[in-house]
Amino acid sequence: MIGPMAAAVSTEANEAPLWRIDHGDCLAFLQSLPAASVDLVVTDPAYSGMNRHLMLGRGRIVGRYSDAGRPGGRWFQEFQDDPETFRALLRELHRVLRDDRHVYVMFDSYSLLSLGHLVREVFDVKNLLVWDKALLGMGHYYRRRHELIVFASKGKRPLSRRDLPDIVRVPRITTAAYATQKPVALFETLVRASAEPGFVVCDPFVGSGSTAVAALRAGCGFRGCDASEEAVALARERVASIAGGGPDPLEGPYRVKRRRTAETNSSTSGVPSAAADAR
Ligand SMILES: C[S@@+](CC[C@H](N)C(=O)[O-])C[C@H]1O[C@@H](n2cnc3c(N)ncnc32)[C@H](O)[C@@H]1O
Incomplete structure (x- = not known):
C-alpha cells in the first residue's frame, strides 16, 4: 500500500478515493x-525523439524545440528517453506494481520503434492498441491521426x-489548457478495462x-507526478474539483478558458495543443 494513503484508499463505493500528485522527476x-x-x-511519457523529428517550420509552427520546458516555450519538458533511462523507468514501474496487474504505456510512432520493444524485457506484452484521434493533426508526409499504447501485464489478469x-476512437482535444492534454475518455476506457474500484492508478507523467x-471516475485512488510546476498546479486543481464532486475544469461543458501562465506564455484562453497535434 502507499504510505499515508494506504489505510484510506477504500473499496467501499461510498467513500471518496484518495489521490496525490507530486512535483518532480x-x-x-x-x-x-x-x-x-x-x-x-496508465502513462503517457514525454518522449524526446518525436520532438526532434518535428521541428515543424523550423520552430515557426510549434515554437523552438530549444525552448522546451522554458517560460514561453511551446514544447513541454522532456524525459531523457535513451534506452537505459527508459529501462530504469520500466523496472521501477514493475517494482511498484502489484502482481497480476496491468500496465499501459503510450508511444508516438518514433518512440515505439526505438523504445517500445524494451517493454518486453520487463513486462508480458499482451497487445498494441491504437488511439484513433478522429481528427487530423500535424505531420510530414502522412499527417498524424493516431498514437500507440503498449498494453502489458505483470502476472495474469483478465480484462x-x-x-x-x-482501436480506441476518441477525438483529440483541439484547444487544450495544457499542451499535451489527452482526453479523459481515452484513459477511462483503459482504467475501466483493467481496474476495480479501490485500485490505485499510477501515472508518473501526469x-x-x-x-x-x-x-477517480472509476472509483480508484491515484498517485502521480510531473516535472513541470505548471502541470502539477493544473492537475491538482482539476483533480480536487473532481474529488469534491465538482465539474472537470479542463474538459466538457464546464471547461474554463484559461489565461496561460508564464510557463506557457502570456496570451489568453486555451493553448492550441500544438505538441499534442504533432504527436
Ligand atoms: C505527454 S505529457 C502527459 C500529458 C497527459 N497525459 C495529459 O493528458 O495531460 C508528458 C508529461 O511529462 C512531463 N515530464 C517530462 N519529463 C519528466 C520527468 N523526467 N519526470 C516526470 N515528468 C516529466 C512533462 O512535463 C509532461 O507534462
Whole structure:
C-alpha cells in the first residue's frame, strides 16, 4: 500500500478515493513508492525523439524545440528517453506494481520503434492498441491521426470485458489548457478495462491530470507526478474539483478558458495543443 494513503484508499463505493500528485522527476517519484503499492499504470511519457523529428517550420509552427520546458516555450519538458533511462523507468514501474496487474504505456510512432520493444524485457506484452484521434493533426508526409499504447501485464489478469476492440476512437482535444492534454475518455476506457474500484492508478507523467480524472471516475485512488510546476498546479486543481464532486475544469461543458501562465506564455484562453497535434 502507499504510505499515508494506504489505510484510506477504500473499496467501499461510498467513500471518496484518495489521490496525490507530486512535483518532480518520474524516477525519483517512483523510487519513493513502496514495492507492490499500485494496481494499474496508465502513462503517457514525454518522449524526446518525436520532438526532434518535428521541428515543424523550423520552430515557426510549434515554437523552438530549444525552448522546451522554458517560460514561453511551446514544447513541454522532456524525459531523457535513451534506452537505459527508459529501462530504469520500466523496472521501477514493475517494482511498484502489484502482481497480476496491468500496465499501459503510450508511444508516438518514433518512440515505439526505438523504445517500445524494451517493454518486453520487463513486462508480458499482451497487445498494441491504437488511439484513433478522429481528427487530423500535424505531420510530414502522412499527417498524424493516431498514437500507440503498449498494453502489458505483470502476472495474469483478465480484462473486465471481452468485447473491447484494439482501436480506441476518441477525438483529440483541439484547444487544450495544457499542451499535451489527452482526453479523459481515452484513459477511462483503459482504467475501466483493467481496474476495480479501490485500485490505485499510477501515472508518473501526469500532465494536466487526465489519467487521474479517469481513475477517480472509476472509483480508484491515484498517485502521480510531473516535472513541470505548471502541470502539477493544473492537475491538482482539476483533480480536487473532481474529488469534491465538482465539474472537470479542463474538459466538457464546464471547461474554463484559461489565461496561460508564464510557463506557457502570456496570451489568453486555451493553448492550441500544438505538441499534442504533432504527436
Ligand atoms: C505527454 S505529457 C502527459 C500529458 C497527459 N497525459 C495529459 O493528458 O495531460 C508528458 C508529461 O511529462 C512531463 N515530464 C517530462 N519529463 C519528466 C520527468 N523526467 N519526470 C516526470 N515528468 C516529466 C512533462 O512535463 C509532461 O507534462
